[in-house]
Amino acid sequence: MNTTARPRFLSALLFRISELIAPPGSQAWIAAMRAESQVVSPGSSQLRWAVGGVITAVRANLVEGGGWLFVSALSLGVAVSYVDLRSVSRLALQVLLLASAFSIGLWGPSRAMIAVPALIAGRALLVVALGFPEPYSHDQMDVLYCAAPAGVGMCTGLALRSLLRRLQSRE
Amino acid sequence: MKSTKRNRRPSEQALQVAACLLADPDGWHYGYSLSQRTGLPSGTLYPILMRLAGNGLMETRWEDPERAGRPPRHLYRLSGRGAKWAREAMKAPASLAPALRAPLESAR
Numbered sequence: 001m002n003t004t005a006r007p008r009f010l011s012a013l014l015f016r017i018s019e020l021i022a023p024p025g026s027q028a029w030i031a032a033m034r035a036e037s038q039v040v041s042p043g044s045s046q047l048r049w050a051v052g053g054v055i056t057a058v059r060a061n062l063v064e065g066g067g068w069l070f071v072s073a074l075s076l077g078v079a080v081s082y083v084d085l086r087s088v089s090r091l092a093l094q095v096l097l098l099a100s101a102f103s104i105g106l107w108g109p110s111r112a113m114i115a116v117p118a119l120i121a122g123r124a125l126l127v128v129a130l131g132f133p134e135p136y137s138h139d140q141m142d143v144l145y146c147a148a149p150a151g152v153g154m155c156t157g158l159a160l161r162s163l164l165r166r167l168q169s170r171e
Numbered sequence: 172m173k174s175t176k177r178n179r180r181p182s183e184q185a186l187q188v189a190a191c192l193l194a195d196p197d198g199w200h201y202g203y204s205l206s207q208r209t210g211l212p213s214g215t216l217y218p219i220l221m222r223l224a225g226n227g228l229m230e231t232r233w234e235d236p237e238r239a240g241r242p243p244r245h246l247y248r249l250s251g252r253g254a255k256w257a258r259e260a261m262k263a264p265a266s267l268a269p270a271l272r273a274p275l276e277s278a279r
Contacts, residue, residue, distance in 0.1 A: 029221055032245030033213060036202045039244075049203075052213025059218045 077122015105157020
C-alpha cells in the first residue's frame with residue numbers, strides 16, 4: 001500500500017463508521033462530507049477531514065436523542081461493574097454485558113455505536129472513581145473482560161439485524 | 172437535525188461561517204472552501220452548517236457531478252432570513268474579532 005492509498009483507505013473506513021453512527025436525519029450530511037473529501041488534498045488533510053465526519057456523526061447522534069441513550073448506557077455500565085466488583089465470579093457481568101450489547105445491536109447501528117462504547121466506559125469510570133480497587137491494580141488488561149463481551153454482543157446483534165433485514169427484503 | 176428552540180447567542184465559529192456566507196450572499200459555497208476560509212476543521216464546520224440549515228437560516232442544494240463517477244457536492248448559501256439574522260448578529264462589533272468582521276465589510 002503506498003503513502004496516499006493508506007490515508008484514502010482509512011478515510012473511506014472512517015466515513016463508513018460515520019454512516020453507521022449518524023442518525024437517519026444526518027446521513028445526507030455525511031454523504032456531503034464524503035463527496036467533499038474528494039477535493040481535499042490526499043494524505044493527512046483527507047484523513048483529518050474524515051475524522052471530522054466521525055465527530056459530526058457522533059454530535060448529530062447525541063443531539064438527536066443519543067445523549068439520553070449514552071447516559072443510560074453509561075449508567076448501566078457503572079451499575080453492572082459495581083455489582084461485579086463485589087462478586088466472586090465475572091460470569092454474571094459478562095452475560096449481562098453480552099445480552100445488553102446484543103439487544104442494542106439489534107436496535108440499530110447508530111444507537112449501538114453510541115451506547116456500547118458508553119457501556120464499556122462505565123466500567124472504566126467506576127474503576128477510576130473508586131481509585132483503582134483490586135483486582136484492577138494487578139491486571140491492566142482487565143478492561144477486556146468488559147470490552148470483549150460487549151463488542152461480541154454488539155457485532156452479533158448487528159449481524160442478526162442485517163440478516164433479518166435481508167430476509168425481510170427478499171419476501 | 173432538530174431545530175434549536177432557544178434563542179441562544181451564536182458561537183464565534185458560527186459567526187465566522189455566517190460572515191463567510193454573507194460575504195457573497197447570492198453565491199453558493201462549498202463546504203471545503205468554507206473550511207479553508209474560516210480555518211474551521213470539518214468536525215466543527217459541519218455541525219454549524221447542519222444547525223444553520225435546521226433553523227432555516229441556510230439553503231442547501233446538491234451540485235451535478237463535474238465528472239462521471241464523482242459524487243455530487245453539496246452547496247450552501249444563506250436564506251433571506253439567514254442573511255437578516257447574520258447581519259443582526261454582526262451588529263455586535265465589540266464582541267467580534269476584526270477577522271470575523273472583515274469578510275462582512277468587504278461585502279458591503
